[in-house]
Amino acid sequence: MASVSDLAAVSVLAKECNFRTASEIIGVSTSALSRTIANVEKEVGARLFNRTTRSVSLTDAGRHFILKIEPALREINLAISEVRDIKSQYLGTIRINADEAIARQIINPTIASYLKDYPQMDIELISEGRLVDIVSEGYDAGIRTINNIPKDMIAIPIAIDRNMAVVASPDYLMNKKIPNTPDDLRLHECIREKYPSGRRYKWDFKSQNEIMSLDVPGRLTVNSYNLVIEACLSGVGIGYTGYHFVKPYIESGELCHLLKDWTVEWPTLCLYYPQGRNITSSMRAFIDTLKRQTEID
Known part of the structure; x- marks a missing residue:
């Protein structure tokens, strides 16, 4: 009788339609996978796959078979995951990827x-600027802005302070005109920032119901907030x-908060x-903790 692993092999091949790719996913040789498929076909008494030198496709019987076995798989x-989870409940390591900020x-x-x-x-919290493939690099979850999350991920919004702030020290502003609009920044030295990709970060501001982006002037460019x-x-x-990072300096008077009525919020953060x-x-417990502490929607 075909084992669960044999049926799982049929399911993987049905999804991939390629013996080499399916065998790599399962972790067996292509010849071993071919024997498994042949044995299952012999047992059910029907050909499940059409095979040519270049392609693999399901037969009508194969499609019917897959529809029947996949819910059971x-x-x-x-069931296996739940039993393992009970055994290892709240014991182990959660790996999360996010940028430093x-x-x-x-x-x-x-x-x-x-x-x-x-x-x-x-918890392994790994911070880096580049956007990584959390699956291939072995992470349980990632945390990024919603516009940077791949479409095939489940994303949970995180409600934390995402307001931006324009700041400068009192020493810098001494004897200078205080900017009242974003255009006034063109008369100042601005500290510019680059993404890991090398693209320079533009400063976003709101004007009524519109968003404007400025490539501000400045002689110093850095790659970290x-x-x-x-x-x-x-x-x-x-x-x-981010206002969150400069709030203590604003409150202490070390930095002045500028253009308060013009600054915007960064895109929503999500755990995905x-x-x-x-x-x-253990991961569900982490999400629940995040919900309590940051009011996930």
């Missing part, structure tokens, strides 16, 4: 709270970054993970 996989915003209080509540859990803040504190020029992936109890 999903239930079996779910986002990572800083969720360390306190979300991650600090989670590690306190689940003492046997570990931390460096933007440091340059502002040093009196190099005017910077543009692949569709079809069964969420473990």
Whole structure:
């Protein structure tokens, strides 16, 4: 009788329609996969696949067979996952990828709270500017702005402060005209920032119901919001970054908050993970913690 793994092999080949690709996914040789398919076909008494030297496709019998076995395979996989989850509940490691600015915003209080509540859990929070494939690189989830999340992911919005701020030190502003509109920035030294791709970041502002983007002037270009803040504190020029990161300096008087009525919010942040992936109890607990701490919608 065909085993669950044999039926799973049929399902994978039906999706991929390519012996080499399917065998790589399953982790067997193409000849071993071919024997498995032949054995299943012999057992059911019907050819499930049409094979040529260049292509593989389902027969009518194959399509009918797949429709019948896939719901059962999903239930079996779910049962296995749930049993494993019970065994390893709240024990192990969650790997999350985010850029540095986002990572800083969720360390306190979300991650600090989670590690306190689940003492046997570990978290690997990896921050980097480039957008990674979280599946191929072994992450459980990612956190990015909604416009940077692949379409085949499940995305959960995170309600945290995303307001932007234009700031400068009192020393820099001394004897200079305070900017009242974004156009006034053309008369100032602005601290510009580059994305990991090398593209320069434009400053967004709102005008009534419209958004304007400015490629501001400036002699200093950096690749980190931390460096933007440091340059502002040093009196190099005017910077543009998340209000969350400069709020303490504004409150202490080390930085002045400019163009308050013009600044906008960054796109919504989302935690995301692949569709079809069964969420473990430990990951669900992390999402619940994030919900409590940041009011996920």
